[in-house]
Amino acid sequence: xxxxxxxxxxxxxxxxxxxxxxxxxxxxxxxxxxxxxxxxxxxxxxxxxxxxxxxxxxxxxxxxxxxxxxxxxxxxxxxxxxxxxxxxxxxxxxxxxxxxxxxxxxxxxxxxxxxxxxxxxxxxxxxxxxxxxxxxxxxxxxxxxxxxxxxxxxxxxxxxxxxxxxxxxxxxxxxxxxxxxxxxxxxxxxxxxxxxxxxxxxxxxxxxxxxxxxxxxxxxxxxxxxxxxxxxxxxxxxxxxxxxxxxxxxxxxxxxxxxxxxxxxxxxxxxxxxxxxxxxxxxxxxxxxxxxxxxxxxxxxxxxxxxxxxxxxxxxxxxxxxxxxxxxxxxxxxxxxxxxxxxxxxxxxxxxxxxxxxxxxxxxxxxxxxxxxxxxxxxxxxxxxxxxxxxxxxxxxxxxxxxxxxxxxxxxxxxxxxxxxxxxxxxxxxxxxxxxxxxxxxxxxxxxxxxxxxxxxxxxxxxxxxxxxxxxxxxxxx
RNA sequence: GGCCCCAUCGUCUAGCGGUCAGGACACCGCCCUCUCAAGGCGGAGGCGGGGGUUCAAUUCCCCCUGGGGUCACCA
Numbered sequence: 001x002x003x004x005x006x007x008x009x010x011x012x013x014x015x016x017x018x019x020x021x022x023x024x025x026x027x028x029x030x031x032x033x034x035x036x037x038x039x040x041x042x043x044x045x046x047x048x049x050x051x052x053x054x055x056x057x058x059x060x061x062x063x064x065x066x067x068x069x070x071x072x073x074x075x076x077x078x079x080x081x082x083x084x085x086x087x088x089x090x091x092x093x094x095x096x097x098x099x100x101x102x103x104x105x106x107x108x109x110x111x112x113x114x115x116x117x118x119x120x121x122x123x124x125x126x127x128x129x130x131x132x133x134x135x136x137x138x139x140x141x142x143x144x145x146x147x148x149x150x151x152x153x154x155x156x157x158x159x160x161x162x163x164x165x166x167x168x169x170x171x172x173x174x175x176x177x178x179x180x181x182x183x184x185x186x187x188x189x190x191x192x193x194x195x196x197x198x199x200x201x202x203x204x205x206x207x208x209x210x211x212x213x214x215x216x217x218x219x220x221x222x223x224x225x226x227x228x229x230x231x232x233x234x235x236x237x238x239x240x241x242x243x244x245x246x247x248x249x250x251x252x253x254x255x256x257x258x259x260x261x262x263x264x265x266x267x268x269x270x271x272x273x274x275x276x277x278x279x280x281x282x283x284x285x286x287x288x289x290x291x292x293x294x295x296x297x298x299x300x301x302x303x304x305x306x307x308x309x310x311x312x313x314x315x316x317x318x319x320x321x322x323x324x325x326x327x328x329x330x331x332x333x334x335x336x337x338x339x340x341x342x343x344x345x346x347x348x349x350x351x352x353x354x355x356x357x358x359x360x361x362x363x364x365x366x367x368x369x370x371x372x373x374x375x376x377x378x379x380x381x382x383x384x385x386x387x388x389x390x391x392x393x394x395x396x397x398x399x400x401x402x403x404x405x406x407x408x409x410x411x412x413x414x415x416x417x418x419x420x421x422x423x424x425x426x427x428x429x430x431x432x433x434x435x436x437x438x439x440x441x442x443x444x445x446x447x448x449x450x451x452x453x454x455x456x457x458x459x460x461x462x463x464x465x466x467x468x469x470x471x472x473x474x475x476x477x478x
Numbered sequence: 479g480g481c482c483c484c485a486u487c488g489u490c491u492a493g494c495g496g497u498c499a500g501g502a503c504a505c506c507g508c509c510c511u512c513u514c515a516a517g518g519c520g521g522a523g524g525c526g527g528g529g530g531u532u533c534a535a536u537u538c539c540c541c542c543u544g545g546g547g548u549c550a551c552c553a
Contacts, residue, residue, distance in 0.1 A: 013553090014553090015552080015553050017552085017553075047553065049552090049553080050552050050553065052552080053552065053553080111551095113551095115550095115551070118550085118551080122550090126480090126549090127549070128550095151551055153551095166483090169483070169484090172482070172483085174481080174482085175481085178480080178481055178482090178549090180549075182550090182551095183550080183551050185551085186551040187551060188551075190551085192550090192551070192552085192553085193552075193553050197553090212547095213482095213483070213484090213546085213547065214547060214548075214553090215547095215548095215553090216482065216483065216547075216548080217481070217482050217483085217547070217548045217549080218548075218549095238483085240483090240484080240546090241546070241547070243545095243546075245489085247545065247546075248545095248546075249546070249547075275490095278490060278491080278502090279490075280490095280491095281491095282490090282491055282492065282501095284492095286491085286492065286500080286501055286502085287501095288490090288491090288501085288502055288503090302494095305490095305491075305492095306483075306484065307483095307484055307485065307491095307546095308483090308484070308545085308546060308547090309489085309490060309491090310489060310490075311490095312489055312490065312503070312504090314489080314503060314504060315489075315490065315502080315503040315504080316503095317503095318502090318503055318504085319502095319503085321516090325516070361515095362516085363514095363515055363516035363517085364514070364515045364516075365515090422512085423512095426512095432512090433511095433512050434511095434512050434513070435512095436512080437512035437513070438512075438513065440512090441512075441513060441514095442513095447513090447514090448513060448514075449513055449514035449515075450513070450514070450515095451513095451514080451515085452511090452512075452513085452514095453512055453513085454512090
């Protein structure tokens, strides 16, 4: 009864230790989808319990990333909620209280070894040997009261076994001999992940823990903690780890892990989100391009594959191109592209003009960053001529001079006007069309690969075209 | 190394005992064509190995191999 009435609640619990990681975005996505699928809640909780690795501003970046991807959350550090605060550093008293409770109930004990001693024990025994279990409780309490630095460790019941059920893999039985007496509360009063995570997940009503596979082997620790507290277990789902092309898990060493990097490269949030969805999940009908809403609609854990996928930049870029040319509206695309034009120092005159250019360029760039690079000549006369373009202008100089006369004489630059005129021009001289087009293309754009000539002439306009023709001809004379 | 997870084209995947093993990216060719793309059509490319179970294994079981994860007062 109580179990059935629990609203599905998921969370993403990132550590503010650096740039917002694509792995975090990936896990957040599945947490978000599962919560929405069930009409439940999605929480963001900041796990800032490692003072050494804390990075100023990282929390803000993470929250921005989630918003950028469209993964809105119901509770979080910046918006609050019924279980505030959502930063673990602001919940220290809670963890201490629960750790002490475990000491009293016999599920945990105080240990007084120094880091140096631990290092020595690790070398000799291969890990902590639980020696502080032998300290009589009264003595341990006395030492603690006297202010002796110490940690609180989980007293793993031994011998014994602990069963862990992963919803994606089934049940795994762990021999408790393999489960270490992990530190729950550090000597600085901060909790470790294990304690803080379990306490908060319980207090915040998290019903479904969706996290990276890196946590799979420490799940028995968490199961033991739930049992020690007498709390109901959540369901566990361990998502595969994203891998770099080499094979190892995606890391700063093996690839680009920062979502900010992808954003800067001109990847659309929709495309990144869609691509990440494909890492393990597939639509029943095999569709690869789909919205968040469509994913939520179709989502089923049965369709999640746990083999670790390689994060492939090539396919991400292809998908980004697909969004640019087929999914976004021209208006949306124009808005997305503006910051990149600005960054390149380009001015687009008017939205109407920008959209006309975009219409022509849409099938010809795959990242927003590419647009200013490939379409520069639409916005300024200040562009370079490719080496091959210069040659093309030289070869076609005679043709260009004659062509200039023709273009000048045209009443307008609509395709309906320019196309027959240029074709007739070529035919009269017995020239293949390309013998006319390539020099012209090179002269007015500085490159050999551009959108179709007639559309381009219309967009650029007569003045610009004639001006550039003159300039190109002068260029080769010099 | 111990323990744990995983295993279909190069990559992402569909498959849930009987399929010509399907799709997507990338690659190659053709078409379209003023260039380059986009688009359309076609091609090449895969069930890691060995045992079982079964009339029948990509599919179920076991072993091996391979890959990954984890063994902190980091998460």
